[in-house]
Amino acid sequence: MDLVEAIADLREEEALKIVKDRLSAGEDPVKILEEARKGLEIVGNRFASGEYFIPDLIYSGEIMKQITEIVKPLISQTTQAKKLGKVVIGTVAGDIHDIGKNIVVFMLEVNGFEVYDLGVDVPPERFVEKVKETQAPILGLSGFLTLAFDSMKRTIEALKEAGLRDKVKVMIGGGQVTDEVRKYTGADAYGKDAMAAVSLAKAWVGAS
Amino acid sequence: MEKKWEEMTPEERQEVLIQRWLSPKDPQGEDLKFKTPEAEAEYKARVQRLVDAIQLKRVPDRVPVLPLPNMFPVYYYGITVQEAMYDYEKCFAAFKKFVLDFQPDATMGCMGPGPGKFYDIVDYKVYRWPGHGVGPNQCYQAVEDEYMKADEYDALITDPTYYFLTVYFPRAFGSLKGLSLLSPPTYVLEFYPTFSAVHFIPFALPPVQEALKVMAEAGAEVLKWIQGVVGWNLEIMASGFPLLAGGGCKAPFDTVGDTLRGTKGIIIDMYRQPEKVLKAVEALVPIMIKMGAEAAKQNGVPLVFMPLHKGADGFMSDQQFKTFYWPTLKKVILGLIEEGCIPFLVAEGGFNSRLEVIKDLPKGKVVWMFDQTDMAQAKKILGDSACIAGNVPTDLLAVGTPEQVKEYVKKLIDTCADGGGFILTNGAFFDEAKPENVKAMVEFAKEYGVYR
Numbered sequence: 237m238d239l240v241e242a243i244a245d246l247r248e249e250e251a252l253k254i255v256k257d258r259l260s261a262g263e264d265p266v267k268i269l270e271e272a273r274k275g276l277e278i279v280g281n282r283f284a285s286g287e288y289f290i291p292d293l294i295y296s297g298e299i300m301k302q303i304t305e306i307v308k309p310l311i312s313q314t315t316q317a318k319k320l321g322k323v324v325i326g327t328v329a330g331d332i333h334d335i336g337k338n339i340v341v342f343m344l345e346v347n348g349f350e351v352y353d354l355g356v357d358v359p360p361e362r363f364v365e366k367v368k369e370t371q372a373p374i375l376g377l378s379g380f381l382t383l384a385f386d387s388m389k390r391t392i393e394a395l396k397e398a399g400l401r402d403k404v405k406v407m408i409g410g411g412q413v414t415d416e417v418r419k420y421t422g423a424d425a426y427g428k429d430a431m432a433a434v435s436l437a438k439a440w441v442g443a444s
Numbered sequence: 445m446e447k448k449w450e451e452m453t454p455e456e457r458q459e460v461l462i463q464r465w466l467s468p469k470d471p472q473g474e475d476l477k478f479k480t481p482e483a484e485a486e487y488k489a490r491v492q493r494l495v496d497a498i499q500l501k502r503v504p505d506r507v508p509v510l511p512l513p514n515m516f517p518v519y520y521y522g523i524t525v526q527e528a529m530y531d532y533e534k535c536f537a538a539f540k541k542f543v544l545d546f547q548p549d550a551t552m553g554c555m556g557p558g559p560g561k562f563y564d565i566v567d568y569k570v571y572r573w574p575g576h577g578v579g580p581n582q583c584y585q586a587v588e589d590e591y592m593k594a595d596e597y598d599a600l601i602t603d604p605t606y607y608f609l610t611v612y613f614p615r616a617f618g619s620l621k622g623l624s625l626l627s628p629p630t631y632v633l634e635f636y637p638t639f640s641a642v643h644f645i646p647f648a649l650p651p652v653q654e655a656l657k658v659m660a661e662a663g664a665e666v667l668k669w670i671q672g673v674v675g676w677n678l679e680i681m682a683s684g685f686p687l688l689a690g691g692g693c694k695a696p697f698d699t700v701g702d703t704l705r706g707t708k709g710i711i712i713d714m715y716r717q718p719e720k721v722l723k724a725v726e727a728l729v730p731i732m733i734k735m736g737a738e739a740a741k742q743n744g745v746p747l748v749f750m751p752l753h754k755g756a757d758g759f760m761s762d763q764q765f766k767t768f769y770w771p772t773l774k775k776v777i778l779g780l781i782e783e784g785c786i787p788f789l790v791a792e793g794g795f796n797s798r799l800e801v802i803k804d805l806p807k808g809k810v811v812w813m814f815d816q817t818d819m820a821q822a823k824k825i826l827g828d829s830a831c832i833a834g835n836v837p838t839d840l841l842a843v844g845t846p847e848q849v850k851e852y853v854k855k856l857i858d859t860c861a862d863g864g865g866f867i868l869t870n871g872a873f874f875d876e877a878k879p880e881n882v883k884a885m886v887e888f889a890k891e892y893g894v895y896r
Contacts, residue, residue: 246715289761291711298712330582332572335707357578382842382876383582411793412839412872420843429758 239268243275244282246292248299251275255303265310272303273346280346284431290335293342319350321441322372326354326363327410328387333380336410336430340376343430349437360387360394367395367404374437375404377423380411388421405440407433457784458809461690464744466491468681471674476681483684490549491686496864498786498831500808503864507857507893508549509886510688510833514556514873515583516882517542524581526574529560532669536676543685546886550688552749554676558584559669565662567618583875591615592704594713597720600704601727603628612704619658622651689788691739692749693732693780695773696725701754710754714768725772733779740785747788747811748780756793762801770801781809791817792872799825815871823860832860833867836885841870841877846884853889861893868893 239258242251255268279296282288323344327337334356344351352370354362367375375395377388388408395401408423409432418426427433449457466488468476478484489505496504518528521538528535539554563573563584570591573584591612592600600607606628614624627643634640646652677687694702700721701710713721736748754760755769777787787810794816795802802812807829814822814834822832836852853868860866868889874882 248715289764290759291714291761291764294708294711295715298708330579332578332585332587381583381585382838382874385839385842385876412837412842414837414839416843416848417839 239271240275240278243272243296243299243303244278246279246295246299248295248302251299252302252306255306259306259310265307269304269307269311272300272307276300277346280343283343284434290339293339297342318348320348320438320443321374322350322352322370323374323376323437324352324354324363324366324370324372325376325378326358327356327378327380328384328391329357329359330387331379331381331384332356333410334378336380337376337378339430340378340409340427340433343434344376344437347434347438348443360391363391364394364398364400367400368398371403373404374440375406376433377406377408377421378410379408379413382412384410385413385417385420388417388423392422405436407436409433452784454782454784458746458781458786459784461740461744461746461784462491462495465495465686465690465746468686468744470678476678478684479682483682486684487681487686490684493549494686494867497867498808498811498865500829500831500865503895506895507861507889508867509889509893510550510867510869511546511548511882511886512552512688512869512873513542513875513877513882515875516877518557519581519876520545520879524574525557525583526560526580528557529563529574529584532559532672536672540676540680543680544683546882548685548886550686551680552688553673553680555673559666561665562662562669565658565665566620568616569618570616586702588702588706589615590706590709592700592709594705594709594717597713597717597724601720601723603630604727604731606630620655622649622653622655625649625652687743687745689747689749690741690743690745690785691736692751693736693776694750695752695755695769696728696732696776697721697755697769697772698751698753699728699732700724707754714760714764718768721768725768729772729775729779732776733783736776736780736787737783737785740780741783746784746786748785749788749790750776751790751792753792755798756791756795757797759793762797765798766801770798774804777805777810781806786810788813791815794818796821802826803829805830811867813867813869819856820859823862823866827860827863827865831865831867833869834860835869835871838870838872838874838877841874841881841885844878844881846878846880849881849884850888853885854892857889857893861895864895 239251239254242254258268276296279288279293283293325341327334341351341353352366354366363375377391379388392406395404406423407425407427408418408421409427413426415426425436427436470476493504493508496502497508515525517538518525521541523534523538528538535557536554543551571584571586572578574580574582578585610624610626614621625646627646631643632640701707705713740746740748755765780787789810790813792815795814796818799821803826811831811833812826814832819835826832840849840852
C-alpha cells in the first residue's frame with residue numbers, strides 16, 4: 237500500500253493505518269514523514285490544477301496533522317529539508333478573516349517555502365519586527381474587508397519607515413483585492429488566489 | 445369574501461404580499477401617510493420597478509438601482525461604528541442621510557450596526573465588535589469556532605430547538621451558560637402530573653435564574669432599539685423609499701457550516717460523517733423556510749434576504765455542491781416561493797461553476813445578486829428564468845474614480861439589462877467607499893439604465 241497515494245487521494249483511515257503498520261515494522265519515521273509530505277505536495281498540485289477544492293486541501297491538512305502527531309515524537313533530530321525561501325504572512329490589522337490566508341500558507345509550504353504565519357489582526361509593527369528578525373525577502377498581507385486596504389497601506393509605510401522596503405517584496409490578496417488596491421497600498425503585486433501567491437514567491441526568489 | 449392564506453395558490457400569496465408592499469400600513473393598520481403626493485408616487489413606482497425586474501413579465505421603466513451598504517452610511521455621516529452601535533439615534537440619522545442623499549430604489553434599513561448594548565449584556569462570543577476586540581471605527585466581525593462539536597449531530601437533528609437553546613446558546617452567549625441546565629419542554633406531557641412538575645426544577649437553580657434575568661434585560665434593550673427601527677422604517681417609507689427585504693434566512697448548509705461547525709469543522713465532516721451532515725441540513729429546511737416566510741408576511745415585504753457563503757466557487761467541488769449544498773437550499777427557496785415570498789439570494793464570492801445548477805428554479809420567482817461572478821455568463825444562463833443583480837466591485841467604490849465607476853456601470857448595463865430582469869447593485873456590501881463613487885454609481889445607472 238502506498239502512503240503517498242493514500243494521502244493524495246484523501247484516504248484518511250488507510251493513510252493512518254499504513255503509517256502505524258510501517259512504524260511497528262520498524263521503519264524510519266523520517267522516511268514516512270517525507271512520503272507524507274510528497275502526498276501533500278500532490279494535493280497542492282491537484283488544487284492548483286483545479287481538480288481539488290478548498291475542502292480537499294483542508295482535509296489533507298487534517299490527515300497530515302494526525303500523521304505528524306504520530307510520527308514526530310519518534311524523530312530524534314529533525315532533518316531540515318532545503319527551503320526555497322522565507323515568507324512572513326498574516327491578516328492585517330482590524331481584520332480577523334483567515335480562510336484565504338491559511339490556504340496561501342498551505343500552498344507556500346507544500347511548495348517548499350518556510351512560512352512565518354503571524355495569524356490575524358496583525359498590527360504593522362509586528363510585521364516589521366518579524367521581517368527584521370527572519371530577514372524574509374517576502375511579505376504576504378491578507379485582508380477580506382475594505383478596511384484592510386488602509387491597514388495594508390499602513391503596514392507598507394511602516395516597512396518604509398523601518399528602512400526595510402527595498403529589502404522585501406510585498407504581495408497582497410484577499411476577497412476584494414485587485415490591481416487598483418495594489419496601487420493604493422503600494423504593494424509590489426497582488427494575487428487572485430493561492431496559486432498566484434506561489435508563482436509570485438517563486439519568481440521573487442528566482443526559483444520559477 | 446377574501447380567501448384564507450391556506451387556500452391561496454403561491455401566485456395569489458405573492459400577489460397579496462406585493463400589494464402589501466405597494467400599499468404599506470402604519471402600526472395602527474391604517475394606510476401609511478406619505479409626506480407628499482410625489483413621495484407616494486415615487487414609492488409605488490420604485491416597488492413596481494423592482495417587481496417588474498423580478499417577475500420577468502414586463503420590462504421596467506428603468507433598471508432598479510440599489511446601493512447596498514454595510515457600514516458606509518456610518519462613515520459617511522462622520523460617526524464611528526461604535527457610536528452607531530451604542531447611540532441608536534445617531535445610527536438612525538446616519539442611515540437616513542444615506543437614503544436621502546443617494547436615493548436608492550429600496551433600502552435594507554438601518555439595522556446593520558445593531559443594538560450594541562445587547563451584545564454587551566449577553567456577552568456575545570460569536571462576534572468581535574468595537575470596544576470588544578476591534579477598534580472603535582471597525583465593523584463587527586464573526587469569530588468562527590466549533591460552537592457545535594463533531595459528535596453532536598444527533599442532538600441537533602433530533603431536536604434543533606432544544607439543541608440551540610441548551611447547547612448553542614451557552615457557548616455563543618457568555619452570560620447564558622445556565623441555559624444548559626434546562627429540561628426539554630417536550631418532556632412535559634399529561635400522562636402523570638408529577639412528571640410535568642419535575643421539569644420545572646431547573647428554573648429554581650441560580651445559574652438558570654441568572655440566565656433568565658440576563659435574557660429579560662437583553663430583550664428590553666432590543667425592544668427599545670427596535671421601536672426606533674420601526675419609526676425609522678415608517679419615516680423612510682413615507683419619504684418614498686420601500687424596504688427591500690421583509691425577512692432573512694440562510695442555506696441550511698451555511699447554518700451548519702457558519703453558525704455551528706465552522707468552515708474547517710463542516711469540511712472535515714463532509715468526509716468523515718457525510719450522512720450526518722446531510723441529515724442535519726435536511727432537519728433545518730422547514731426551520732429556514734418558516735424563519736424567512738414568517739418575517740416577510742409580518743413585515744408585508746415579499747423579499748427574503750439570503751446571504752450564501754460556503755457554496756461559492758472553490759469552497760467546494762461541483763459534486764459536493766450538488767450533494768451537500770444545493771438540494772436543501774433549493775428546498776428552502778421552493779418553500780419560500782410556496783409561501784408567496786421572493787428569495788433574494790446573495791451569492792458572495794464567485795458562482796461561475798454553479799450557474800447551470802442554480803438555473804433549476806421556477807421562472808421569475810427569485811433574485812440572484814452576484815459579487816464576483818461573470819455577469820455575462822450569469823445573464824446568458826439565468827437571464828430567461830431569473831432576475832440577476834450585481835456587481836459593482838467594492839474595491840472600485842473604495843479606491844477607484846467616478847469615471848471608472850461609470851465605465852463599469854455602463855458595461856454592466858450593456859451586458860445585463862437587455863429585456864429587463866436586472867437590478868444594479870454593488871457586488872459585496874461596502875464599508876469604506878468614496879461618496880463621489882457611490883453617487884456616480886447611482887446617478888449614472890439611473891440615467892443610463894432607462895429602457896426606451
